[in-house]
Amino acid sequence: MSAIPYPDISSDQGMAFADAPVASATAGASLAERIDPYWASVWATGSQAAWLSADQARRQVASGLGRLPQHLDVDEAPALEAILSQRNWAKRLNALAVLDSWRTVTGEQMAAITGDGDLASGKSDTMSCLFGAGVADAGIFTNGLFNTRDTARATLYRPSRSTAFAQDIEPHLTYPEWVGVTGGHGWESGSQFDRHNLLATELGLRVAELCEIGAVVGEKLSTWDLLAHTGAGFPAASGVKRAADATLIRTDGARVAVEITATSGPNFEGKVRRWAELLSNRRMADSGLVVMFVLAPQPDKKVRTGEMLTMVRKNIAAATRDFPGVPFDRVASRMFVANWQDWFPAPHRVDASFFALEAWRATGPAYDLWEKASVLDPFDTEFIPRDEAKALAAVNNLSSVRSVPHWLRTGKPRELWPAAVTALGYTGIPVPAPTEPDVHKGKALGAGAGSVGQAMPPLRLRAVLA
DSSP states (O other): OBOOOOOOGGGOOOEEGGGSOOSOOOTTOSTTTSOOTTTSOOOTTOSOOEEEOHHHHHHHHHTTSOOOOGGGOOOHHHHHHHHHSSTTHHHHHHHHHHHHHHSSEEHHHHHHHHOOGGGGGSOOHHHHHHHHTTSEEEEEOOOSSOOOTTGGGGOEEEEOSSSHIIIIIGGGSOHHHHHHHHTTSOOOOOOOOHHHHHHHHHHHHHHHHHSOOSEEEEGGGOBHHHHHSGGGTSOOOOSSOOBOSEEEEOTTSOEEEEEEESOOSHHHHHHHHHHHHHHHTSOHHHHOEEEEEEEOOOTTSOOOHHHHHHHHHHHHHHHHHHSOEETTEEGGGGEEEEEHHHHSOSTTEEOGGGGGTEEEESOSOGGGOOEEEESSOTTTSOOOOSSHHHHHHHHHHGGGOTTSOGGGOOSOOOOOHHHHHHHTTOSSSOOOOOSSTTTOOSOOTTOOBTTBOOOOOOGGGSSOOO
């Protein structure tokens, strides 16, 4: 850790994405191919996209206000039938999980997370069916340009505010499939803040692609309850439900809660204070929790990044003075601030500091308070868990959650089928009894024989993700 001046972002343009060592790449949705949602000036008219649900589309078409693109013109009944078909079933489960966890994504981001390159086109059969059935909304960035050949690649998706998933899809899922889609916390369609969510998704993807990390999860699985209450062995959170924008889980089980911010006003100050108070009440050894604020002002707006950074630092310094923690576990050492433009100084380029997630924290002497440290380095940000097995369990369990980038699902998750069959009143996989038990000889149906082992539960009941 060293106390050095805050870097000048114009001094180095970093490494091209095309030259960076990437952990995994999906054809058509690689790091170098994806639209850059920060630098591409796609938010010229604000921070919200233009959205269309299937119900809205049908009403507008019936009123003569327009017509649907051919790839979205799918009636509800055939769309639902196609979704529930066992052909390419895993692809649709993967897409549903990404929508539920990350809230707002581009087709390219969804393709990168799932490994299904077809999703990057903006015209995939999977998303056409989810739109037609009323499960997903389709969106576009708004601008004054005519459509081009690549416009469809910028298609956005989010969970639709409807009951379609609960009524038409959820009843057809096995328990392991339901957990794989929702993380075991139910389907949600709220918290739709387009620019905010897209940047959180993109940052999570880039960490997964370029950094040594155990898992990354979206807002859905980044609630305070999971990070610092029931997920850390403490009583459930009460009051207002709060969540980080994403969570990065290190290979040792430490959790890095990510908060993306484009402003530094009173609301942000309150958020900083709430995080400082939370950290002061949770020892690092118990929760493994740190928080990182990432400044992401719109680059085409006249925002003075230096002034914003100064205000953010002021807020964090004040909060850590009011909630200092204890001498051996200082809150200041667990609250970081980073600038998007430092990590990604130009379109499709990355600075070397991103590979270790180097950021700033208020741990220096009063005359030189801000020090640079790595969020991922276990020496800079130490985590000695009180219960190592418990700390590592999250990485294993998330291997069965489909919203985690597919190449990170390498752990050994707990099998869920025993819970499913127990709930039905069985002690194991039901096996038909012999029709003539008095004369039956030999092994029971499904029992191992010779070199053939015991019959396994059906694939849809196993914690194996396609």
